[in-house]
Amino acid sequence: xxxxxxxxxxxxIRSRWSLIYFLFYLLLAFxxxxxxxxxxxxxxxxxxxxxxxxxLIGIIFGIMYYYNSLEFTELLLAQPIKRSSIFxxxxxxxxxxxxxxxxxxxxxxxxxxxxFQSGEIWNFISIxxxxxxxxxxxxxxxFYIALANQNRIKGFGMAIxxxxxxxxxxxxxxxxxxxxxxxxxxxxxxxxxSVLNPIDLSRVMILLKLDISALMGYTGAVFKNFFGSxxxxxxxxxxxxxxxxxxxxxxxxxxxxxxx
Amino acid sequence: MKxxxxxxxxxxxxxxxxxxxxxxxxGTCEIASIKEAISISEAHDTIYVKGGIYAEYDILIxxxxxxxxHDFPEIDGELKSTVLTIASDSVWFEGFIIxxxxxxxxxxxxxxxxxxxxxxxxxxxxxxxxxxxxxxxASNHGLVENNEVxxxxxxxxxxxxxxxxxxxxxxxxxxxHVTKHRDGIYFEFVDDSEIIGNYSHGNLRYxxxxxxxxxxxYKGNTFEKNxxxxxxxxxxFIYMYDNVFKDxxxxxxxxxLLKEIYDGELIGNTFERNTIAINAEGSxxxxxxxxxxxxxxxxxxxxxxxxxxxxxxxxxxxxxFDVAYSGHMNDNSFDGNYWSDYTGYDLDRDGIGxxxxxxxxxxxxxxxxxxxxIIMIRSLFVYLIDFSEKVSPVFTPDKLVDAQPYxxxxx
Numbered sequence: 001x002x003x004x005x006x007x008x009x010x011x012x013i014r015s016r017w018s019l020i021y022f023l024f025y026l027l028l029a030f031x032x033x034x035x036x037x038x039x040x041x042x043x044x045x046x047x048x049x050x051x052x053x054x055x056l057i058g059i060i061f062g063i064m065y066y067y068n069s070l071e072f073t074e075l076l077l078a079q080p081i082k083r084s085s086i087f088x089x090x091x092x093x094x095x096x097x098x099x100x101x102x103x104x105x106x107x108x109x110x111x112x113x114x115x116f117q118s119g120e121i122w123n124f125i126s127i128x129x130x131x132x133x134x135x136x137x138x139x140x141x142x143f144y145i146a147l148a149n150q151n152r153i154k155g156f157g158m159a160i161x162x163x164x165x166x167x168x169x170x171x172x173x174x175x176x177x178x179x180x181x182x183x184x185x186x187x188x189x190x191x192x193x194s195v196l197n198p199i200d201l202s203r204v205m206i207l208l209k210l211d212i213s214a215l216m217g218y219t220g221a222v223f224k225n226f227f228g229s230x231x232x233x234x235x236x237x238x239x240x241x242x243x244x245x246x247x248x249x250x251x252x253x254x255x256x257x258x259x260x
Numbered sequence: 261m262k263x264x265x266x267x268x269x270x271x272x273x274x275x276x277x278x279x280x281x282x283x284x285x286x287g288t289c290e291i292a293s294i295k296e297a298i299s300i301s302e303a304h305d306t307i308y309v310k311g312g313i314y315a316e317y318d319i320l321i322x323x324x325x326x327x328x329x330h331d332f333p334e335i336d337g338e339l340k341s342t343v344l345t346i347a348s349d350s351v352w353f354e355g356f357i358i359x360x361x362x363x364x365x366x367x368x369x370x371x372x373x374x375x376x377x378x379x380x381x382x383x384x385x386x387x388x389x390x391x392x393x394x395x396x397x398a399s400n401h402g403l404v405e406n407n408e409v410x411x412x413x414x415x416x417x418x419x420x421x422x423x424x425x426x427x428x429x430x431x432x433x434x435x436x437h438v439t440k441h442r443d444g445i446y447f448e449f450v451d452d453s454e455i456i457g458n459y460s461h462g463n464l465r466y467x468x469x470x471x472x473x474x475x476x477x478y479k480g481n482t483f484e485k486n487x488x489x490x491x492x493x494x495x496x497f498i499y500m501y502d503n504v505f506k507d508x509x510x511x512x513x514x515x516x517l518l519k520e521i522y523d524g525e526l527i528g529n530t531f532e533r534n535t536i537a538i539n540a541e542g543s544x545x546x547x548x549x550x551x552x553x554x555x556x557x558x559x560x561x562x563x564x565x566x567x568x569x570x571x572x573x574x575x576x577x578x579x580x581f582d583v584a585y586s587g588h589m590n591d592n593s594f595d596g597n598y599w600s601d602y603t604g605y606d607l608d609r610d611g612i613g614x615x616x617x618x619x620x621x622x623x624x625x626x627x628x629x630x631x632x633x634i635i636m637i638r639s640l641f642v643y644l645i646d647f648s649e650k651v652s653p654v655f656t657p658d659k660l661v662d663a664q665p666y667x668x669x670x671x
Binding site: 041044047048052167168169171172174175178179182186187190194200203204207221223 | 511578626629630632633635636637638639640641642644
């Protein structure tokens with residue numbers, strides 16, 4: 001597995017797309033910091049980019065990489081190698097290279113603009129960490145969708161739809177429900193629904209860290225209590241991990257049974 | 261003859277002046293306590309108090325005296341009662357430290373209490389660990405200047421106000437520093453008074469609090485990190501100029517609360533990093549001009565029954581919500597402001613955008629309806645609905661619009 005991981009990883013790092021992804025983040029962060037010298041404000045804008053674009057790029061790269069390297073995968077399958085190590089190797093190779101682009105692309109400009117001197121280092125690290133885990137979650141899901149669908153168009157469509165659902169439609173339904181049931185106490189519901197979606201969960205975790213919680217009034221207090229407590233924090237972190245682990249397990253399971 | 265008469269009157273005048281005796285109080289002097297000095301002095305005498313600690317309380321000044329402290333003599337109330345009560349006109353009190361006033365749930369003990377007097381001057385004093393620090397009751401034409409008022413308030417129930425005025429008029433409160441009290445400065449039934457250049461910060465409730473007070477001016481003050489900056493309630497003709505409201509940040513915090521106030525002016529103030537910069541309810545005919553709203557959660561939150569207010573020529577920059585509004589009817593003018601969220605263009609280059617700006621976003625409207633939905637803030641979906649509402653407004657009051665948004669911020 002490690003060998004395949006290494007191979008995929010270096011293959012991807014040398015690929016044009018990783019470079020473009022890296023350059024995109026690099027440029028974005030530099031422009032943001034140039035326009036707005038305040039690191040803490042730049043971090044908030046960065047958050048929007050990470051929680052929307054991170055998953056999207058993860059999904060698209062995941063699905064493209066799988067379909068593109070299908071022939072090579074079939075060649076590997078002909079060798080005496082465990083199936084799970086082939087797919088997991090590819091998956092980790094991809095997820096790691098994407099995360100590397102993200103970390104370096106964002107990290108370099110912020111360090112240049114004096115991140116270490118500012119008090120924002122922990123906020124920045126938590127943003128990077130969340131970008132990292134979101135990349136893993138959505139690359140994993142993309143891999144699973146690709147494995148499950150022989151038809152490329154269908155796979156691609158499903159993957160995009162999944163991202164759209166998580167990033168936009170879910171929030172729409174959530175907001176509608178809130179408005180519909182506004183006569184009822186909604187704190188627990190709001191808490192539960194935002195914890196279940198990894199994108200919402202990441203957003204809320206970052207916002208609470210950045211002290212926007214004061215804006216949120218009573219609801220913010222409920223959230224702050226939940227995320228501030230050890231139980232709440234570990235629960236939300238484990239939910240994020242669960243979102244990352246379940247697709248991996250599903251990949252392994254699917255790979256074992258799939259007839260190539 | 262006439263000349264002699266004038267000279268004689270002048271002589272009489274000066275001799276009367278000279279008759280005003282002077283006493284010196286110090287630990288080793290003949291007169292060792294302030295109370296004693298007051299009891300032997302007559303009207304218009306001057307008492308000098310030298311540095312040292314005087315353990316006295318319930319001091320009563322009942323005749324027009326001048327008390328001047330050298331090297332900040334400390335009057336220690338030993339947590340027993342009110343320290344000093346002024347119950348006479350024309351009292352001058354300068355340069356003392358007053359500390360340790362008793363906390364009580366029945367009596368309003370104070371560091372300095374001025375009652376039913378006029379023309380008093382309280383200047384350059386320090387009031388430390390007092391329950392109420394300076395309390396003015398039914399007094400007028402006084403000056404409270406350059407005092408340092410540092411309380412030790414921990415919670416609202418058992419704490420008093422820094423500078424507390426009740427039924428007063430024509431008072432000037434200038435350049436004081438008030439911290440750690442319930443309300444920094446409190447006005448109830450106070451008319452025609454001025455509050456200038458004070459620094460009120462770290463108070464539990466309000467930096468400055470008006471109740472039933474009319475025709476007052478506050479100018480050039482700074483209100484920082486209070487429970488809430490300033491509350492103006494049930495008052496008319498309040499003039500608010502060039503103040504700074506900042507970092508009043510917390511769950512139910514705001515920079516300025518306007519409640520049932522009429523005909524005021526709010527000009528040239530700066531609101532920075534408050535959860536809600538202005539929270540207005542039942543406020544009519546207020547001119548809000550030339551203010552800066554920077555980085556607040558809400559810029560102006562209008563809760564209801566606000567009519568005929570003019571909000572013109574302000575800068576709204578980087579607030580999470582510029583304006584929140586409940587209800588569909590708008591009778592206030594929002595024209596001619598600068599909004600950092602404005603994305604329109606200016607083809608004729610006259611500095612005014614050609615497309616009107618709608619400061620109330622759909623999401624703001626939703627949040628007003630369902631407070632819990634604030635959890636969706638900065639979600640992609642919210643950006644989408646805000647955008648679509650901007651293109652064709654359905655829910656937000658369609659008359660709440662800035663028809664002349666400025667392209668560049670005001671200086």
